[in-house]
Amino acid sequence: MIRDRxxxxxxxxxxxxxxxxxxxxxxxxxxxxxxxxxxxxxRGAFGDQEKIAGTLLQTTxxxxxxxxxxxxxxxxxxxxxxxxxxxxxxxxxAWVGFAMxxxxxxxxxxxxxxxxxxxxxxxxxPAYFRARYNTNEVVSTILSNYVAVLLTSYFTIxxxxxxxxxxxxxxxxxxxxxxxxxxxxxxxxxxxxxxVLALGAALIFRYTSWGYxxxxxxxxxxxxEYGGVNVKRQGFVVLLLSGAVGGLAGGIxxxxxxxxxxxxxxxxxGFDGLIAALLANGSPVATIFTALFFGALRSGSLLLEVDxxxxxxxxxxxxxxxxxxxxxxxxVRRRGDxxxxxxxxxx
Amino acid sequence: xxxLDKLVNVALIAATLRTTAPILLVALGGSFTTKAGIFNIxxxxxxxxxxxxxxxxxxxxxxxxxxxxxxxxAALVFALVFAVLVVSFRANEVVVGLALNILAGGMTxxxxxxxxxxxxxxxxxxxxxxxxxxxxxxxxxxxSWAPLISGFTPIVYVAFIAVPLLVLFYNRTRxxxxxxxxxxxxxxxxxxxxxxxxxxxxxxLLCGLLAGxxxxxxxxGYITMFTENMSSGRGFMAVAILIFSNGDPLKVLAGCxxxxxxxxxxxxxxxxxYPSYLVLTVPYVVALTALFALSYRARxxxxxxxxxxxxxxxxxxxxxxxxxxxxx
Numbered sequence: 001m002i003r004d005r006x007x008x009x010x011x012x013x014x015x016x017x018x019x020x021x022x023x024x025x026x027x028x029x030x031x032x033x034x035x036x037x038x039x040x041x042x043r044g045a046f047g048d049q050e051k052i053a054g055t056l057l058q059t060t061x062x063x064x065x066x067x068x069x070x071x072x073x074x075x076x077x078x079x080x081x082x083x084x085x086x087x088x089x090x091x092x093x094a095w096v097g098f099a100m101x102x103x104x105x106x107x108x109x110x111x112x113x114x115x116x117x118x119x120x121x122x123x124x125x126p127a128y129f130r131a132r133y134n135t136n137e138v139v140s141t142i143l144s145n146y147v148a149v150l151l152t153s154y155f156t157i158x159x160x161x162x163x164x165x166x167x168x169x170x171x172x173x174x175x176x177x178x179x180x181x182x183x184x185x186x187x188x189x190x191x192x193x194x195x196v197l198a199l200g201a202a203l204i205f206r207y208t209s210w211g212y213x214x215x216x217x218x219x220x221x222x223x224x225e226y227g228g229v230n231v232k233r234q235g236f237v238v239l240l241l242s243g244a245v246g247g248l249a250g251g252i253x254x255x256x257x258x259x260x261x262x263x264x265x266x267x268x269x270g271f272d273g274l275i276a277a278l279l280a281n282g283s284p285v286a287t288i289f290t291a292l293f294f295g296a297l298r299s300g301s302l303l304l305e306v307d308x309x310x311x312x313x314x315x316x317x318x319x320x321x322x323x324x325x326x327x328x329x330x331x332v333r334r335r336g337d338x339x340x341x342x343x344x345x346x347x
Numbered sequence: 348x349x350x351l352d353k354l355v356n357v358a359l360i361a362a363t364l365r366t367t368a369p370i371l372l373v374a375l376g377g378s379f380t381t382k383a384g385i386f387n388i389x390x391x392x393x394x395x396x397x398x399x400x401x402x403x404x405x406x407x408x409x410x411x412x413x414x415x416x417x418x419x420x421a422a423l424v425f426a427l428v429f430a431v432l433v434v435s436f437r438a439n440e441v442v443v444g445l446a447l448n449i450l451a452g453g454m455t456x457x458x459x460x461x462x463x464x465x466x467x468x469x470x471x472x473x474x475x476x477x478x479x480x481x482x483x484x485x486x487x488x489x490x491s492w493a494p495l496i497s498g499f500t501p502i503v504y505v506a507f508i509a510v511p512l513l514v515l516f517y518n519r520t521r522x523x524x525x526x527x528x529x530x531x532x533x534x535x536x537x538x539x540x541x542x543x544x545x546x547x548x549x550x551x552l553l554c555g556l557l558a559g560x561x562x563x564x565x566x567x568g569y570i571t572m573f574t575e576n577m578s579s580g581r582g583f584m585a586v587a588i589l590i591f592s593n594g595d596p597l598k599v600l601a602g603c604x605x606x607x608x609x610x611x612x613x614x615x616x617x618x619x620x621y622p623s624y625l626v627l628t629v630p631y632v633v634a635l636t637a638l639f640a641l642s643y644r645a646r647x648x649x650x651x652x653x654x655x656x657x658x659x660x661x662x663x664x665x666x667x668x669x670x671x672x673x674x675x
Contacts, residue, residue, distance in 0.1 A: 026454070030461035078441055125639070135642040136590055138388060138441055142583045143638075146631045154624035271449060278442060311460035316453030323446040324428070327438035 012279065015329045019321035026317055032310040041315075044303030045296035053185030054302075057257065059295025060187075061086070061266055063194040064249035065273020066280070066287040067201055068242045073282040074205060075238030076218035081126065081141030082246040083270030084148030085119035089247030090254040091152045092118035094261035095160070097172025097254065107175040112251045119247015120240045122148060127239035131232045137239065145270075153263050168262035178256035188256035194291075197245065201284040214238055218282075246270065268316075272298070275319050279326060294319065359611055361494040365569060366614075367607025368503040369394070369561040374585035374592075374599045375509050376557030381594035382517065383550035384530035388444030389429050391582025392451030393555055397422040397562025399455040402474055402573040403462070411475045411567055415502070418566075419559035425451065426555025434547045448582075456575055468574035476571035477501060477564075502564040509557070513596040526550050558582070584634045591641040602637065609633040 024034035072079035096111035129135035162170045178188045205211035216224035280286035301312035380387040397418035404417025432438045477500040485497035517523040592598035613629040
C-alpha cells in the first residue's frame with residue numbers, strides 16, 4: 001500500500017522532472033538561460049515574505065478551482081468549464097457586493113452564496129444534458145466558457161460600469177470584503193476556505209458512502225450501477241457541485257483580492273486548477289501541493305517578465321509539458337497490463 | 348424585413364463562405380480522427396500552431412505558400428505528438444488534447460515575445476497574405492453573383508472541394524474503409540490484420556494537415572496578422588460539429604455552414620449597433636444549442652437504453668437480499 005503510493009508519487013516526480021528538462025530546452029530556444037529563469041522564478045515566488053504571500057495569493061484560486069476539478073474527475077466528469085463558472089461567480093459576488101447593502105458578515109456570506117449559485121447554475125444545462133442524453137460535457141463546458149467571459153464583460157461594460165471607470169464594476173462595499181490575513185499582503189481568508197474545502201472533500205470521498213459511490217461511478221460505472229447507484233442523477237449532482245465550487249473560487253477572488261469585478265479578472269485560473277487536479281490524480285489533498293507549485297510558478301513568472309527577456313507564458317508551456325509527460329508515464333507504469341485495455345487516466 | 352434585406356445579400360453569403368472555410372477545414376480534419384475512433388479535442392491547438400507558424404514562414408520566406416507549408420508542418424508536429432501519446436502510450440485523449448491546446452497557446456505567445464518582442468499580435472512585419480483567385484469568366488456568367496464563386500483565397504476552394512473528395516475517400520478507397528473499420532469495430536480490424544496503430548497514426552496526421560491549413564487561412568487569408576489565441580474556439584466548435592455529425596463529410600459541411608453563417612452575421616449585427624460582447628457570443632451559443640438539440644433528438648436510442656437498464660435493475664432487484672436493499 002505504502003509502496004504503491006510511493007511508486008505513484010515517484011512516477012509523478014519523474015514526469016515533472018522530464019517536463020522541466022523539456023521546458024529548459026524550450027527556454028534555450030527562445031534565447032534565455034534556463035538557470036537564470038529558474039532562479040528568477042524562485043526569487044519571484046519565495047524571495048521574501050511579501051513574495052511568499054503573493055505565491056499563496058495566486059495559489060488560492062488555483063486550489064479552489066482544483067478542488068472543483070477533483071470533484072468532477074472523481075465522478076468521471078471533465079468539467080473544463082471551471083473558467084466560466086469562476087467568471088460568473090466572480091461577477092455574482094461583486095454584484096451583491098456593490099448593489100445590495102447588508103450588515104457586515106452577512107453581506108460577505110450572501111455574496112459568496114450567490115457566487116456558488118451562479119457557478120452551479122452555469123454548469124446546470126451542460127450537466128443536465130450530460131446526465132440525461134450523454135452529451136459530451138468536455139465540449140459543452142469549453143464552449144460555455146467563451147459565452148461566460150463575453151457575458152460578464154457585457155454586464156460589466158454595458159450594464160454596471162463604474163462611472164468614469166475602465167471596464168470595471170463599482171467597488172464592492174467594505175462590509176462584503178473577505179478579511180485579510182496579514183497587513184502586508186492582500187492574502188485573505190480565501191486560502192483557509194480552500195484548505196478546509198480540500199480536507200473536507202478528501203474526508204467525504206474517503207469516509208462517506210456518497211463519496212465512495214462517486215469514485216465508483218468514475219472508475220467503474222457498470223459496477224456502480226449494478227450496485228444501486230443512480231449513475232445519471234449522480235453525474236448531474238457531481239457536475240453541479242463542481243460548478244458550485246468553481247463559482248465560489250470566483251467569489252473569493254472578487255471579495256478577497258480585487259474588491260470589484262473587471263474584465264479578465266482571473267485569467268486562466270480555471271485551467272490551472274484543472275491541470276493541478278490532473279497532476280494530483282484527482283486527490284484533493286494532493287491538489288493542495290500541486291496548486292502551490294503552480295501558484296509559485298505564476299507568482300514567479302511576474303518577476304520573469306521584468307528581469308528576463310522570456311515572457312511569463314513560458315510557465316504555461318511548462319505546465320502543459322508536465323501534464324503531457326504525466327499522461328505518457330501511465331504506460332510505463334502499466335506495462336504489464338493488456339494492450340487491449342481501454343485508454344484512460346489513472347483514477 | 349428591411350433589416351433582413353440588409354443582412355442577407357450576396358456579400359453576406361460570400362462572407363459566410365469565407366468564415367466557413369477555416370472551421371470546415373479543421374472539422375474535416377477532425378473527421379479523420381473521429382472516424383478512426385479518436386476523440387480529438389486538440390484541434391484548437393493544432394489550428395493555433397498552424398496560424399502562428401504560417402505567419403512566421405511567410406515573413407521568413409516572403410512567400411505566402413511557403414508560409415502555409417510552415418503552418419501545416421507545425422500542425423503536423425502537434426498531431427504527431429498527439430498520436431504518439433494517445434495511440435502508442437494510450438494516454439487519455441481529453442487530457443492530451445487539452446494539454447496540447449494549452450501548450451500551443453503558451454508557446455505561440457512565448458515565441459512571439461522572443462522573436463518580435465511584442466505582446467498581443469503580429470501585424471505588418473512583411474507578412475505576405477494569400478492571393479485571391481479570380482475565376483476567369485465568373486463575372487461574365489454570373490454578373491453581380493460572381494463573388495459567390497470567385498475571389499476567394501485558394502484555401503477556401505480547397506476546403507469546399509475537400510468535402511466531396513472525403514465522401515469518395517471514405518466510400519471508395521481502401522484506406523478510408525480501414526479508418527472506418529478501426530473506428531467502428533476495432534476487434535474486426537484486428538481480426539482482418541489491419542494495424543490499428545498505423546491507421547490511427549495516419550488519421551491523426553491527415554487531421555493535422557487540414558487543421559494546419561485551417562490555421563494558415565486564419566492568419567494569411569483575409570486578415571494577415573497573428574493575435575494571441577486567434578483560433579478563439581473554432582477548434583472546439585469543430586469538435587461539437589463532429590460529435591453530432593459523426594464525422595460524415597456532408598453533415599460536417601452542413602454544420603460548418605451554420606457556424607459560418609452565425610459568424611458572418613454576428614459581424615454584421617455589430618455594425619447595426621448591437622452590443623459587440625453579446626453579438627460575439629452568437630457562434631458559441633449556436634454551437635451549444637445545436638449540440639444540445641441534436642443530442643435531444645437522439646433520445647429514442649437513449650430511451651431504449653433506459654428501458655434496458657430498467658430491465659437489468661428489475662432483474663437485480665430479485666437477486667437482492669430479503670431486506671430489499673441494494674448490495675452497495
